[in-house]
Amino acid sequence: MGKGTSQYELIEILSPEKTIKMKPPQKVFEGEPS
Structure with missing residues (x-):
């Protein structure tokens, strides 16, 4: 179960990081219209 928890934590951390970096x-x- 230790590995499962580690994977879940990594996914949770990667998800927000990707969303914040993509936002x-x-x-x-959008703010700078070409």
């Missing part, structure tokens, strides 16, 4: 670029593109 800033999108907002910047």
